[in-house]
Amino acid sequence: MLRNDQMYMMRQTVWHVDYLVYVLARDQERGEKAYQEMQQQGCSNIRFHALDVSDTSSIDKLKTFIETKYGGLDVLVNNAGIMFGQSSNASFAEQARETVKVNFTGTLNVSQSLLPLLRPHARVVNVGSQLGKLKNLSLDLQAKFSSDDLTVEDLVSIMNQFVSAAETGSHTSSGWPNSAYGVSKVGMMALTRIQSRELAKSGKEDIVVNLCCPGWVQSDMGGAKAHLSVDEGADTPVFLALLPPGSPCGQFFFKREVIQW
Template sequence: MATKVAVVTGSNKGVGFGIVRALCKNFKGDVILTARNPELGQAAVQELGKEGLHPKFHQLDITDHASIIALRDFLQNTYQGIDVLVNNAGIAYKAASTAPFSEQAEVSLKTNYFATLDACEVLFPLLRPHARVSNVSSMVSQFALAKCSDAWKARFVSTDITMDELSDIMNKFIQATKNGTHKEEGFPETAYGVSKIGVTVMSLIQQREMDKKGADDIVINACCPGYVDTDMTSHKGKLTIDEGAETPVFLAMLPPGVKEPRGQFVREKAVADWKM
């Protein structure tokens, strides 16, 4: 029988590193730590090795399609499948960033939404029965949803929105920021927030698509790790990376046949509202 395997994207530091640490302690199988920079990834593996934990490293840059394909081929050849996938890789501009808003929108959505979706589309065919997928979103997705026009809110919370429609809306937001019309068009003034609306809604759609295909107990959820003390929050967060890892790992370890959370948005290990 093939060894079980858990994969965590963007995991050489921050919440991703905490997720790998927790999975090494709780998941019965191999844990793959990934990073864009192999040196940083190997250093993270060595750091966990000092704690008696033994993740394996594989290079992954989710914005590079060839890099995702290389990871897929490695997983297929080595494990013949995936049991846990935690999509944690993402970026956030600092509040003090002087980059134009249109640039922040394009880069944030390219990484946080489109690259995460690409990783899912490449890796999902490897998901085994009873696989668990934890897409790391943010409570900022809820805040951003609240600031959308009623028309956009209605689409983002609808149960019939498709992935193509969602991607089209994400592209409309990018274009609107370039035109300087995003506010008039009903979008909020937060590139990160819209990118994480994308991740949350993507996760809900993915569960519906899996169920429609008759997948065997594959469970996908979006989650907020909380406000964590990391580079991404300029170390203003109150939670440790291990505390931030709790909800993503809770979802990664959901038992067979679980009815809830399933295709939902989760905060502090509990289902959170995703509604107008």
């Protein structure tokens, strides 16, 4: 939410006291500019590292960097996202491919790479959207996405089915909405629920993963007419990044509250 940032990592020894935040951006120049602006505003515990979530070698470099330099991380915010505007000339098939690749597959690949580095009490915040509600899908698809037995492999296969249906123009007749962005965010929520189950089984102490909608925010994506400032949009993601032990896990949050998916 903070200009060019995609994700923040905090290295904490005591809540709110000793931490380091990494601003990650795919464009080195813009990322460094955002980082420098934040430093000038007095944020001395900010650093920058490049990351393109759609490039697995870029994700690998980040993982190696964190592992080598810090040995783990305490907070991961998966914020990177794209949405084709209404005036876009891209075909729906292209929109589906690209949007699923960045929003869903990017989040999945970053998570699979970095979740093993989470320390006890870590927090993961996936930034979704209320455009990614289950009710926008057919009942059959709703059941598949919300199944408690859904695995990552199943989910990837379902998301690929959406892209294939978009390519043949059969997505609406197959129960999908006409919004690649919405489907990508449905996939992110299903992923959040799987991650919650897997982290609980992993035996790691008190790791909490949730998804939130930041609201309609005045960012490049949200535009100037949006209701919320960037700082207001960052409120729920930051709230989730600092949840105390025993907090809800695998849930959909909006305005700091759990809402129905």
